[in-house]
Amino acid sequence: MNDKATTTAEDDTPHRDDPADDPATGQSLPLSGPPDERLPLIFQNQDRLAHVDDPIHRDVSALAVSGRTLFATCDETASIERLVFDADKGAFTDHVSFPLGAIFDLPDGVDGEMDIEGLEIADGWLWICGSHSLKRDGPDGEGLAGLDDIDWDPNRAFLGRLPLLDRGDGVFEPVALVEPVGGERREAAALKMNDKGGPMRRRLEDDPLLGPFMSLPCKENGFDIEGFAAHGETVWIGLRGPVIGSHAIIIELQLKEKKSKGRRLKPQKIDGRRYRLYGIDLDGQAIRDLRFREGVLYLLSGATTDLEAMQSVYRIEQWPPETDIVPAHKVERVLDLPVLRGSDHAEGLCFFRRQEGWDMLIAYDSPDDDRIDDDNCMVEVDVYPMPSAGK
Known part of the structure; x- marks a missing residue:
């Protein structure tokens, strides 16, 4: 367990504060403190994967689970990573990597960075969303002049979905096409992309609220997708930036597949x-x-930037909401995560069911050294219990 976590005054045993009621409001206070446990994610070494150059276990950016199958992404690659939970080992293992360039025509090629930050499994589809963000290069010995270089990676404009093939025993595989006998034909589809971007960025550049932020790089309150949820043909896209007037922004799209145009998705x-x-x-x-x-x-x-900040899990009981502003009293904070300087920045959230019930799994950017095993290409994700319904 992380020795930087909160400890009791009596001993050095990490603990989580039990939920209690706020005497002022009568509402349940959020859980806080270290997790119940950690689960290892064990990947193949990048040297064994032709399309991967960086260690995947150090750059996990998103999670999604169905059955025993966990899908993860590394924000430095253009691939989806699949692992399967082994109850005897208490770990996600049997890693297989699926390069998206083998299915989709990517404008920056199969090796171009996609910066995948959104994953979701809904209705038998695996949804995938890139950050759609600009990035600023570091000075690299050039002084301040080196900071004026803002780059665009065309693959970052990806938003698409893959059908999942049920292999049995809780194992699923992303494929280009599913055509079961007597069932629904399902085929991979995505928004149309080119080397200048995709339809989402082009439309939002003219938006009166988001437009001024579209030319700013990520982590500087520029446009930056980091969250993704889906239900049916509707998707919700959560932004790391911009935060406007203390409000985080969610974009709703309703996507329809256009079979006559090469299986494209169109808002x-x-x-x-x-x-x-x-x-x-x-x-x-x-x-x-x-x-x-x-x-x-x-x-x-x-945090929107690279600064250390509070990191929490919130819940909105009624979604979609009746109005386009969700005030603070309609947003319930159910979990406060530990904050470490320089590491363990909360990055991915998903739900996982075992015999004991549902858990929340949380993955981190810049994972702390105590959750990394480079020799075994392993990173540990935190496990918290699913929060109970608010009062």
């Missing part, structure tokens, strides 16, 4: 527009991930 009109915006009052925090479950939206929060 449909919502009240006369191709998208809808929501502002969530998170008191200045940004969205690091989204997860939709049984009509409830869960949000993983963190």
Whole structure:
């Protein structure tokens, strides 16, 4: 267990504060402290994968689970990583990597960085979303002049989905096509992309609220997707940036497959527009991930920039909301995560069911050294119990 975690005054045993009631409001206070346990994610060494150059276990950026199958992404690659839970080992193992360039025509090629930050499993589909963000290069010995270089990686504009093939025993495989006998034909599809970007960035550049932030790089309150949730043909996209007036932003898209145009996804009109915006009052925090479950939206929060900040899990009981602003009293904070300087920045959230019940799994950017095993290409994710319904 992390020796930097909160400890009791009597001994050095890490603990989580039990949920209690706030005497002022009567509402349940959020859980806080270290996790119940950690689960290892064990990957293949990158040297064994032709399309991967960096150690995957050090750059896990998103998670999604169905049955015993966990899908993960590394934000330095253009691939989906699949692992399967082994109850005897208490770990996700049997890693297989699926390069997306083998299925989709990517404008920057099969090796171009996609910066995948959104994963979701819904209705038998695996949804995948890139950050759509610009990035600023470091000075690299050039002084301040080196900081004026802002780059665009075309693969970052990816938003698409793959059908999942049920292999039995809780194991699923992302494929280009599923055509079961007597069933529904399902084929991989994505938004149309080119080397200049995709339709989402082009439309949002003219948006009166988001437009001024589209030319800014990520982590500087520029446009930056980090969360993704889906239900049916509707998707919700959570932004790390911009945060506007202390409100985190969620974009709603309703996507329809256009079979006549090479299995493309196309945003449909919502009240006369191709998208809808929501502002969530998170008191200045940004969205690091989204997860939709049984009509409830869960949000993983963190900082817009690289600064250390509070990181929490929130819940909105009614989603989608009746208005485009969700005030603070409609957002329930259910979990506060430990904050470490320089490591363990909350990055991915998903739900995983075992015989004991449902758990929340949380993965981290810049994972702390005590959850990394480089020799075995392993990283540990935190396990917290699913929060009970608010009062």
